[in-house]
Each structure stands twice: as structure tokens, then as C-alpha cells.
Amino acid sequence: MDAIILLTLTGLGLAALYFLVASGLSLVFGLADVLNFAHGLFLGVGAYATWWAAGNLPGAGPDGLGFVVAVAFGVAAGTLMAVLVELVLIRPLYSRTIEQVLVTVGLSLAGVALLQATWGADARPFPRPAWTREVTSIFGAQVPNGGLLLIVAAALVLGAILAFLRWTRYGLIIRAGVENREMVTALGIDVRKAFTLVFAIGGAAAALAGALGSVYFGTVSPQQGGSLLIFAFIVVVIGGMGSVVGSAYAAVAVGLLQQFVNYYGTSGLGDICVVALLAVVLLLRPQGIAGKAVTA
Amino acid sequence: MTEVKSPEVSAPPAAVPDELTEQPGRWGRLRPFLPLVALVVALILPYSTLHLPGIFEGALNSPGTLQLLAVCLVFGGLAAGYDLLFGRTGMLSFGHALYFAAGVYGTDILITRAGLPLWQAAPLAIVGGTILAGLLGAVALRTVGIAFAMVTLAFAQVGAILVARDFGGLTGGEEGLPLDVAGLPDGLVGVTNTVNLYWLALAYLVVVVFVVHRVSGSPTGRVLAGLRDDERRIGVLGLDPYRFKLVAFTLAGGLAAAGGAVYCLIVGGASPHITSSELTLSLLVMVVLGGPGTRWGPVLGGILYMYLDHRLVSFGTSDAVNALPAFLSRPLSQPLFVLGTVFILAVYFFPGGLASLAPRLALLRDSLRPGSRQRG
Numbered sequence: 001m002d003a004i005i006l007l008t009l010t011g012l013g014l015a016a017l018y019f020l021v022a023s024g025l026s027l028v029f030g031l032a033d034v035l036n037f038a039h040g041l042f043l044g045v046g047a048y049a050t051w052w053a054a055g056n057l058p059g060a061g062p063d064g065l066g067f068v069v070a071v072a073f074g075v076a077a078g079t080l081m082a083v084l085v086e087l088v089l090i091r092p093l094y095s096r097t098i099e100q101v102l103v104t105v106g107l108s109l110a111g112v113a114l115l116q117a118t119w120g121a122d123a124r125p126f127p128r129p130a131w132t133r134e135v136t137s138i139f140g141a142q143v144p145n146g147g148l149l150l151i152v153a154a155a156l157v158l159g160a161i162l163a164f165l166r167w168t169r170y171g172l173i174i175r176a177g178v179e180n181r182e183m184v185t186a187l188g189i190d191v192r193k194a195f196t197l198v199f200a201i202g203g204a205a206a207a208l209a210g211a212l213g214s215v216y217f218g219t220v221s222p223q224q225g226g227s228l229l230i231f232a233f234i235v236v237v238i239g240g241m242g243s244v245v246g247s248a249y250a251a252v253a254v255g256l257l258q259q260f261v262n263y264y265g266t267s268g269l270g271d272i273c274v275v276a277l278l279a280v281v282l283l284l285r286p287q288g289i290a291g292k293a294v295t296a
Numbered sequence: 297m298t299e300v301k302s303p304e305v306s307a308p309p310a311a312v313p314d315e316l317t318e319q320p321g322r323w324g325r326l327r328p329f330l331p332l333v334a335l336v337v338a339l340i341l342p343y344s345t346l347h348l349p350g351i352f353e354g355a356l357n358s359p360g361t362l363q364l365l366a367v368c369l370v371f372g373g374l375a376a377g378y379d380l381l382f383g384r385t386g387m388l389s390f391g392h393a394l395y396f397a398a399g400v401y402g403t404d405i406l407i408t409r410a411g412l413p414l415w416q417a418a419p420l421a422i423v424g425g426t427i428l429a430g431l432l433g434a435v436a437l438r439t440v441g442i443a444f445a446m447v448t449l450a451f452a453q454v455g456a457i458l459v460a461r462d463f464g465g466l467t468g469g470e471e472g473l474p475l476d477v478a479g480l481p482d483g484l485v486g487v488t489n490t491v492n493l494y495w496l497a498l499a500y501l502v503v504v505v506f507v508v509h510r511v512s513g514s515p516t517g518r519v520l521a522g523l524r525d526d527e528r529r530i531g532v533l534g535l536d537p538y539r540f541k542l543v544a545f546t547l548a549g550g551l552a553a554a555g556g557a558v559y560c561l562i563v564g565g566a567s568p569h570i571t572s573s574e575l576t577l578s579l580l581v582m583v584v585l586g587g588p589g590t591r592w593g594p595v596l597g598g599i600l601y602m603y604l605d606h607r608l609v610s611f612g613t614s615d616a617v618n619a620l621p622a623f624l625s626r627p628l629s630q631p632l633f634v635l636g637t638v639f640i641l642a643v644y645f646f647p648g649g650l651a652s653l654a655p656r657l658a659l660l661r662d663s664l665r666p667g668s669r670q671r672g
Contacts, residue, residue, distance in 0.1 A: 035442050037577075089640070097442075098388065102584055102643045105577050110636025117626040117633060230453050230573065237446045268461035275450045282439055282447060 005141040007259050013147030013216065015255025016154030020209035021232035022239065022247040023161060024082075024202020030178040030242020032195045033097055034090060037104040039206055039232070040225025041111040042078045046207025047126075047214045047224065048115060050074030054127040062127030070127075071211045078207020079200050086199035091192065108226070115222040123221035126214040133218075146216035153212055157205055161244050170197055178242040231258075234274060238281045240288025249289055253277070331592065338498055341365070342491045353610070359490040366490075366497035366562045368602040370555050373497075373504035375582040375598030377551035380508050382580065383588030384517070385544045386524030388441075391448030393575035394432075394455040395549035397566075398425035399556020401459065401473070404566040405466050408476040417479065418557040422550060429549020433542050440527075449573060456571040472567030475560060484561055493562045500558045501595065504551050509591060511547065520544055524589075578605075581639045587651025596650050605631050 021043060028036050053060040053073040060070040089107065093099045132149060135142040165171035173194050176184045184191050206225075213228070214220040235254050239246030254274050262270035281288065344356045352361045374396060381387045402421025406412045412420070436447040462469035477485045483492050511517050519540050522530045530537050560566055569575075578601065586597020612629030620628070627633045646652060 029442070035445070092644070099643055099647070101388070101445075102580070103640055105580060106636045106639035106643065108636075109574075109577065109581070109632045110640065113630035113633035113636060114627055117630045226574075230449060233446050234450055237443060241442075266461075266463065268457050268463070271457045272454050275454045278450050279435060279447070282443065283435070 001139075002141045003263070005139050006143060007263055008256065009138065009141065009143045009151070010147050011256040011259030012252065013144075013150045013255075014259060015251040016147075016150040017209055017213050017216070017228065018232055018235045018255055019154045019248050019251035020150075020157060020205045020212075021228055022235040022251055023157065023244050024198075024205045025232055026236045026239065026241055026244060026247045027161075027174070027178075027198045028202050029236065031174055031181070031191075031198050032090075032094070034100050035097075035104070036202070037101065037229070038085060038107040038111065039104075039202065040229035041108050041115075042082050042203045042206040043210035043213070043225040043228065044112065044115050044222060045081045045210070046074040046078035047210030047220045048074075048119060049077035049207070050211040051124065051126055051214065051220050063129045067127075067129050071208070074211040075204050075207045078210065079204040082199045082203020082206075083196060085203075086196050090199075091195075094192070094195075112222050112226065119222070121222060123219035126218055126220045128215045128218065132215050144216070146212075146218075150212050150216055153208060157208065158244070158248055161201065161205075164201075165244070170194060174198060231274065234278050238278055238288055243288070246289045335502070338369075342494055351607075357491070359487045362490045362494045363562060364603070364606055366494045367559070367606075368599040369494075369497040369501045370559050370562065371582065371602040372595040372598035373501040374552060374555045375579055375586065375594040375601075376501075376504050376508050377548050377555065378579045379583045379586075379588055379594035380511065380520075380544055380548045380551070382583055383590070383594065384508075384512050384524065385520040385541060387541060387545065388445045389436075389448040389545070389548075390445045390573060390576050390580075391432075391436075391450075391452030391455075392548070392552055392579055393571055393573065394448075394452040395425045395429050395552040396556045396559070396575065397455055397459065397571040398428055399553035400560045400566045400570055401467060401556075402553070403557045403560045404473050404475055407479040408473060409466055411479065414480050414484070414561075421557050422553045425553025425556065426546060426550035429553075430542070430546040433545035433549065437538055437541050437545065449576075452571070452573060452576065456568070456573070459568050459571045467566070467568075470568055472565055474565040477564075480561070496558055497562060500555060504555070505591075505595060507547075507551065511544075516540065516543065578635075581635065583649075585639060585642050585649050587649030590649070590651035593649050593651030600650075601635065604635060608634055 021039065024042075025036060025039050028034050028039075050070050050073065053070040054062045054067065057070065057073055060066045060073060062070070085104075085107065089103050090100055093103060128146070132144075132146045135144050136148060137143075165175055173184060173189055173191070174197070177191050177194055181191055209228070210220075210225065213224070217224075231254065235247055235250045238254065239248070239250030254277070257277060258270035258274050260270070261273045262268070342357050342362060346356045347354075348356065352358075352364070354361050356362075378389075378392050381389050381392070399421050402424050403414075403417050406417035406420055407414060410417075432448075432451050436444055436451065439447055459467045460470060467473055483489055484496075512520070519530060519535055522533075523537055523540060527537050530540075556570075559570075579598075582597040582601045583594045584597070585601060586595065587593025608631035609629075612625075612631070618625055642649065646656075648656075
């Protein structure tokens with residue numbers, strides 16, 4: 001019983017990480033049709049900016065309020081990066097899908113190499129508050145606090161994105177744009193502003209995932225984003241491109257499946273089961289769980 | 297909308313006025329023979345003891361240089377095979393590394409673990425890789441566009457996991473699997489025989505270029521080009537897009553597996569990094585840098601990319617770069633940073649890649665020459 005609770009909660013922690021990366025990917029793809037390979041780079045930038053801030057930024061530190069400041073700095077850096085990428089690199093190429101994919105591929109290669117050049121290829125210990133290293137006892141299971149932090153953060157982000165989509169004017173434009181972009185443009189609304197906004201949201205969520213994921217793992221390395229990105233892609237496809245809620249369901253399914261099979265089966269089997277799930281979903285329901293619509 | 301060109305309806309060719317036909321210059325008359333010249337140069341290269349300081353470290357026929365050249369040639373062939381999917385059929389596959397890895401690990405495992413001789417192991421691995429491509433392609437091609445890219449990426453990821461986790465103790469996990477040379481013919485073993493590996497790589501490249509050339513010139517190739525331009529139109533013409541795409545996917549997978557078998561011999565084993573999605577991404581970079589859908593562009597792109605990938609490491613640690621301030625010298629010591637940046641610039645400023653460079657420069661030269669005839 002302990003094991004099941006522990007696996008469920010660590011699985012949910014993993015799911016939270018996937019969701020934070022996938023929600024932005026899904027919105028960007030749903031609205032702007034951009035398959036963003038550079039999303040893992042936003043995650044890396046967020047993680048390294050947090051790591052840097054904790055050591056160097058005045059007022060920031062590895063503990064207490066200083067840690068919050070450090071994470072906020074990391075998220076801000078990731079957001080800025082995402083907005084810059086959208087404005088400078090993606091915007092000139094709208095409606096040329098293949099070229100956009102190619103540019104983000106080049107960016108992910110060059111960006112990760114740049115992180116590696118600046119801070120080295122090896123994983124570095126990540127400064128984290130002492131309480132995230134401890135465990136909390138929940139129904140007899142010893143659950144690491146870092147995982148719980150991820151779950152709470154992902155739930156808050158999910159709530160915030162849904163509230164934003166449902167109750168604000170820009171949320172309305174994004175929802176309408178995912179449904180039918182030409183129609184929104186025809187109504188005289190500049191959808192491209194919404195593109196920038198969606199990139200900013202995605203960048204912020206990914207940077208948060210980078211910072212909190214590094215807290216969870218205890219280390220930060222340049223390749224971290226790339227390996228998470230593939231599973232985030234799988235989550236996006238299973239959940240249905242453009243759907244935040246679908247991404248959340250899919251992230252939970254993928255995280256739990258991976259965690260349970262890896263524990264009860266051979267290590268690595270869980271990852272393969274996730275791909276099998278993807279194949280089954282694509283063959284039975286190619287548009288994903290939630291189809292192409294943002295349901296708030 | 298473009299006109300459909302069907303062979304049945306052959307209109308008489310319109311008479312072209314003399315001043316509009318291209319007058320081949322000295323250069324133009326030489327052009328068809330350039331690949332032949334390149335092949336001859338590649339053939340006499342191992343007999344040359346020329347030193348090219350700055351370009352290669354040793355003499356041209358030193359084993360180190362020949363091995364680097366052989367790797368470059370294999371990747372030239374791989375890029376040409378990948379172009380069959382991306383440039384000629386318009387399929388964006390992110391899982392091409394899987395079939396390459398199937399060739400590498402298949403050959404390696406059959407020789408080292410099963411003890412088969414090379415002449416049995418390599419064909420078996422190639423056939424296995426081709427069948428794998430056919431089976432996975434049959435599933436993946438039920439989706440189109442970006443979803444297809446995602447599914448191929450996911451399949452390739454399974455391959456990477458299988459290799460890295462070392463199920464059944466076959467692949468050697470993270471360490472890789474060195475090739476057991478006992479199963480190889482003597483001519484392929486040892487540093488002095490690197491030149492034979494070079495011939496093998498050159499032969500592979502020639503075969504791939506020949507196959508891709510023949511396929512794209514055949515009626516099937518015209519259907520593939522049609523799929524790239526407008527898939528629905530091919531469907532309306534009564535042809536099954538699924539089957540043609542599966543043929544292209546399987547063929548490209550088989551060519552990649554053959555490249556894997558050659559690569560396994562050249563580097564003397566297999567290591568898990570060849571299964572990573574990064575390898576597929578670099579194939580994509582090679583094709584786009586060279587010029588997708590052109591005959592020689594992907595080959596050039598592949599050769600140049602691998603050469604730069606190897607040489608930029610020593611360039612990055614050279615004195616000239618180290619003398620630069622740290623914020624410049626550190627990124628320059630990362631080959632992927634340089635290549636990634638060049639790639640992004642190429643997507644913006646040279647959409648046709650290297651292959652489109654010559655016509656562009658010719659256009660520039662013509663427009664700069666005073667009194668030249670204007671082109672329309």
C-alpha cells in the first residue's frame with residue numbers, strides 16, 4: 001500500500017513536470033502551428049538562470065524568500081527568451097511550417113551547445129531549500145517534498161491558465177484562434193499578438209518546470225530539457241494539440257504509467273509502454289484525447 | 297494550381313526564340329562531368345601523400361585522415377537517403393536514426409555476440425533494418441504531417457531506450473559494443489587497412505546516389521514528387537499515397553541500415569549516441585544545408601557537416617580561438633553551436649542550401665557585369 005501511494009505521488013510529480021512543459025507546447029502548436037523544438041531550451045534557460053541567481057543575484061539565495069526570488073528570476077529569463085525567439089526568429093516565418101520547425105531545431109542545437117560552452121557539459125548541484133530534500137509522510141509513504149512542490153506548482157499553473165483562457169479578453173482570442181485562426185483574423189483582431197503571448201506563457205511554464213525540476217532532481221545539466229521534451233511531445237500528441245486540459249490528463253496518464261511499469265517491470269519498460277500508448281491513441285483517435293480545441 | 301503533366305497528353309513543344317535559350321559557356325559544358333571529376337579525385341586520394349595543413353592533420357593517405365573521410369562519405373550517403381524522404385517526398389521523419397542504428401547494432405551484435413562472419417551478418421542486419429522500417433512505417437504513415445514526425449520520433453526513442461538500458465545484455469548499454477574483429481576478413485582489420493574502409497564508404501555513397509537518382513527519375517519518383525507538392529491531387533489521380541510513401545520510407549530505411557553496417561566497420565563498434573534523436577536532427581541539418589530535393593546538395597551537406605563537426609573541435613582549441621575573449625572562444629569551441637547558428641542563417645538567407653548557391657551567384661555576377669543581357 002505504501003509503495004502504491006508513493007508511486008502514485010512520484011508519478012504525479014513526474015506528470016506535473018511533463019504538464020508544465022507540454023501546456024506551453026500544446027498552446028503554441030494549437031494556435032500558431034509551430035512545433036517548437038526549442039522548448040527544451042526555455043527549460044534549460046529557466047533552470048540555469050535560477051541556479052545563477054541563487055548564487056549571484058542580490059536578494060536571491062538557495063533558501064526561504066531568496067529562493068522564491070531566484071525562481072522568479074529564472075521564470076522571467078525563460079519568458080524573455082521565449083518572447084525574443086518568437087519576435088526575432090519565428091515571426092518572419094509564419095505560415096511556413098517546415099522552416100519554423102527547422103529554425104527551432106537549429107536553435108535547440110545551438111542553444112544547448114551554448115549552455116554547455118558556458119557552464120560545462122556535466123551536471124551541477126542545484127541550490128535548493130533544505131525542506132525540499134526532506135520527505136513528508138502521507139499515509140505511511142515517505143514522499144519527497146520536491147515532488148509535492150512540483151504537483152502544487154503544476155496545479156496552480158493549470159488553474160491560472162484555465163482562468164486566463166476563460167475569463168480574459170486575450171484568453172478568448174486564444175481560444176478562438178485555436179479553433180479557427182482565419183476567422184479571428186477576418187474579424188480584425190491581430191492574432192500575432194496572441195502568438196507572442198502564447199510563447200511567453202509557454203516559456204514561463206517551461207522555465208518554471210526547469211527550476212522546480214532541477215530542485216526535484218537536485219542537479220542541473222544542459223541536456224535536461226532535451227530528454228524531457230520528447231515525453232512532453234508525446235503528452236501533447238496524446239492529449240490533443242491545442243488543448244490544455246487534454247495535456248493535463250495525458251500528463252497524468254503518462255507519468256503514472258511510466259512510474260508504475262518502471263517499478264513493477266524492468267527499468268526502462270515504462271518508457272516503452274508510454275510510446276505504445278501513443279501508438280494506440282494515434283491509431284484509434286488521431287486527434288488525441290481532447291481534439292483540437294481549447295476547452296476552458 | 298499547377299498543371300498536371302501526364303505522359304499521354306504530349307503537346308508539341310513551343311518554339312523557343314534563340315535569344316532565350318541558355319548558351320552553355322565553358323563552365324556550363326563542364327558541369328555534367330563535375331561529379332565524375334569528383335569521383336576520380338576521391339579514387340586517387342588514398343594514393344596521395346599531400347599535406348594540407350589546417351584542413352587535415354596528417355597526409356591525405358594517413359589512416360586518421362582516411363577514417364575521417366570515410367565517415368564523411370558515409371554521412372553523405374545517409375543524408376542523400378534521408379533526402380529521399382524529406383526533400384523528394386516531403387515526409388518529415390524524426391526517427392531516421394533508428395534504422396541507421398539498426399544497421400550498426402545489428403551488424404555488431406551478429407558478429408560479436410552471435411559469432412557470424414561479416415558476409416552473413418551485414419546482409420542480415422540490412423534486411424532486418426529494412427523490415428523494421430517497413431513495419432514501423434506502416435503504422436506511422438497512418439498519420440500525416442507533424443503527427444507523423446512525432447510518431448517516428450517516439451519510435452526512435454524506444455530504440456534509444458532499448459539500446460541504453462541493455463535488455464538481455466546484447467548492446468553493452470552506455471558503454472557501447474566494440475566490434476569483435478575475429479569475424480572480419482583480414483583486409484578490414486588494422487590501421488594499415490583503413491584505406492579499404494575508405495573504399496567501402498565510397499562504394500556505399502556511390503550506391504546510394506545511384507539508387508536515389510534512379511528512383512527519383514522513375515515514374516515512382518514522379519509520384520513521390522507529386523506527394524510532396526500536393527498529396528490530395530495524387531489521391532484524386534487514383535494512386536494510393538499510403539503505398540508510395542511506405543515504399544519511400546522502407547527504401548530510405550534500408551539505405552540507412554546499409555550505411556549503419558558500413559559505419560560499424562569504420563569506427564569498429566557501436567555506441568549509444570548514434571541512436572539519439574540528435575543524429576536525426578543533424579541529418580535534417582545536412583539535407584537543408586546542402587539543398588533538399590537536389591541531386592548533389594544532400595551529399596555535399598552531409599560530407600561538409602561531418603567534416604566540420606570533427607574539425608571544429610580542433611579549431612575550437614586552436615591558438616587563434618583561444619586568444620579571443622572568453623565569451624567568444626567558448627561558444628566557438630562547441631561545433632554544434634557553430635553548426636546550429638549556420639543552419640538558422642541558412643534557413644533564412646539560403647533556403648535552397650548549398651546547391652542553390654551557384655545559380656544565385658551566377659545571377660549576381662550577371663547583374664553586375666556591365667552590358668550583359670538582362671534575364672527575365
